[in-house]
Amino acid sequence: MLNRRAFLHGSLAIGVAAPALAREASEPVHATLDLWPGRPPGGERVTVTQRAVRRRPDSPPDDLAFYGITRPTLTLVRPASPNGMALLLVPGGGYERIATAPDGGPIAHHFAERGFLVGTLLYRLPYDGWAAGPAAPLQDAQRAFRLLAREAGPQAKVGVIGFSAGGHLAGMLASRFSEQTYARVDSEDDRPARPAFAGLFFPVVTMADPHAHGPSRRNLIGRNPDAALIRRWSLEETIPADMPPTFVSAAADDRVVPVENSLMLFAALRRQGVRGAVHIFDEGGHGFGKLTDVSGPGRYWPQLFLDWLGRQTLMNPI
Template sequence: MDLHRRTLLAGALAAAPAAAAVADPAEVIPLWPRGAPGGGGAGLRQAMIERAKPGQPADRAVTGVTRPTLTVFRPERPNGHACLIAPGGAYIRVVVDKEGFEFARFLAARGITAYVLLYRLPADGWAGGREAPLQDIQRALRLVRASTPTPGSVAALGFSAGGHLTAQLATRSAEASYPPLDVVDRLPAAPDVAGLIYPVISMRPEIAHMGSRRQLLGDAPAEADVRAYSMETRVRAETPPTFLVHAADDTSVPIENSLAMHQALRTSKVPTEAHFFEEGGHGFGLRGAAGKPASATPELFHAWWMRQVGREP
């Protein structure tokens, strides 16, 4: 198959609203050309919601995802590295601008080919159920890896609920979430490094983001499911090096999520770096951290990643 094919996005991302200062890339790769594994999602209608006020930067979110895709940001001078980005949205929506496209442009400006993932949501009636987002991100990572020249590295970067999904990718890469489709599915599903930005990590009720937990596990999940989807319990020695960022004043996803993940990584002797900021709140992305110490997050992640792969930025 041609992994570099260019297609126009026929779905909700086809046209940027007037508030968007920069045009969206035209290169969009469908994850499942013949439909998602097992089917499902009957009656879903993919929709774009613009949440910004007139004159503000675009702040779009997609609901009812029926066409999971990768939107590709190619740098003018590629350095051989690639990053898969999973935006957040509480497993209810996918926030494409401030936690997706903006970070992708930052990375592309530094020579990195960035891929923003639009993934299916766990409560939308897919046959894969709560595993549907994992199916999408595992397939996406393999597609990115197939397009990345050796010896370039592949990072996965996730925000909020997208951080939970990225943590699943990092800790469950050996688990087959869907039947192989083609030669791409022979590739490893593990990233070389993972970045988790104000991530949902645990499903334990005392620290969970209850909205994400409800979408993923339902209103009264079994204790075994709570543990299985608490990513701090899934860390093993083979988990890739992991970068963490969280703000102490995050009232949506408590900082204890990242603290628990950081401790699990240290216990398993997985290389990790964590930055815990006093202020920043939740969902700050790039724009929301302006003027605050958390604004250093993109540069900190980039520098850490390049150190992990032995190449200074």
């Protein structure tokens, strides 16, 4: 049971690719799993070389941007006291790069400290020559979810959270879980890929003007996609009635991904009768997941998300 008072007063600065925080020596170390037993599917024409660089010259060593992903992975942080739940964490980067610390950073450790098994996904980028094109990241998300479910155990509730373009990918996993995006590789692929819940934060949602995030659309489906391609990869157009409960949050002053993306998604959830919630902060901009600015509203999103999660009928109380 989460001690909510301790949560409020003990919350740490967290965020995708934020500087690493001091961690107690007793915390578990992370472990990294390859998603695929060999080369990922459809890589015959891929010639890129995977690399990781600091996001900015003055970034700390674990504030990284990954490019040219040829070895997609799932990095696990195991909790000292499991609560029976697991999170697939999907970082963002506009489908141009993936911005994350190697172990998932403070977000992964924050939730692991609260009992979640956390797996951070390093996924392939659609423009690198993969045969599946825009479906390559979704292939990795489905495979990673299945591996995380194996690691969590048969009774665990396994969900997904994603940020920015990672929110789009997390939403695609939650809405297209039944779609077979790759040929069966081994027995792991016999596991279902439907998350028990989803949390999407300042997510890229639509590929349609006027609210599309231009770089994500360009990197995912090209500079001049036709109407059918736009519709297929617009999250608000792909919501099934059996999509898992979904929490959405964004800031009204987001100048990178317009807040209309989150509002469109929430409206689509309501049309399909999917259990959902939306929280729009008045300010916070894009990427408010980190709490280094103690005056910023983003420091409250874990509490809001966990409160919502605890109210879902499919969940045990948090």
